[in-house]
Amino acid sequence: MGTQVNPKRWSPSPEVEQQISQDREHFRKCLDYLREHAAGELEGIYGPDSMTWLIYREPVILLGGLRAILLQIAHPAVAHGVSQNSNFRGDLLGRARRTYTAMYQLVFGGLREATGAAKRVHSLHSRVYGSLPAGAGPRGDGHYRANDPALQRWVLATxxxxxxxVFETFVRPLSIEEKRRYYQETLLAAAQFGLLPEQVSPTLETFYEWYDQQLAGDTLRTGDTALELASLLFNSPFTRGQLDELLTAGLLPERWxxxxxxxxxxxxxxAWKLLKGTMRRAINLTPPTLRSVTAWHQAQMRLAQARGERPTVMARVLNTIDSYIDVPFSIRPVAVKVPVDDKD
Incomplete structure (x- = not known):
């Protein structure tokens, strides 16, 4: 996420400074949890057999980005945090690229790269705090900070x-067992956000019980700040037009x-029914290897080289291109190891 200096942001009070310090100490515990439960140094946090890799290898997942942001900024503290601290207005595309790059590093990076990305995001968020209109904060105290566990939990939930x-809409239905597996893996995602397992719902079922209560409750609301940000989202040079609004409307709950x-x-x-059906057919006619994001190919290449195997042609081509230009949906180019048989 990009942040910018906000001249209107108040200097942190001793209480807020103490909370930020406590956030840092708590995040160290989250990193310890990640290292203890990660799939491996090369495999990263989740690993190739995870539901997280299966889902996030699909580029169509990015189509849920506007939906997620609208639900996030329906929380007044999130909306004001974005409005007061982010370069959302001046660099929407750059902010999106940085966000997606960090996301793919967290998901597909090796353990060091994934934890490094988590540290950078947490450090950026530690500088995001400010004041709210009276009664708008998560506890009605008029203040917010981005690393507040209540806000992190809501953002992660979206x-x-x-x-x-998005996966079920455009790719295929997931079984209840697959959804449960995926949710258990999100306990690792929670640690990347700065939340330990005891701070989030322990099961898929309890998660949706809490999440549905949030969607139907009165904590979330579309105030002036959220509506202004939504207008910016749908009127940028990259999202202007009916398609983005249709995709987002089709994916949002009715109330929102x-x-x-x-x-x-x-x-x-x-139009939504036609679009959904057409996209789903096109996706399922395309072999998964051909439609997977570059970051997934780079992760597979990293693992193949570690096993002494030859990476796929697709992985090598995408990785080579990414060495010269910034390929969308990538992490960072994998250093190519020359097999012994190929050496002179």
């Missing part, structure tokens, strides 16, 4: 649910579709 919904004023009449519903 990503967990969004990944499941209406709250953000997204059209959903008979015409939009017919």
């Amino acid at each position: 990503l967990i649910d969004g990944a499941i919904q 579709r209406e709250a953000y004023g997204l059209a959903w009449g008979p015409g939009e519903q017919r």
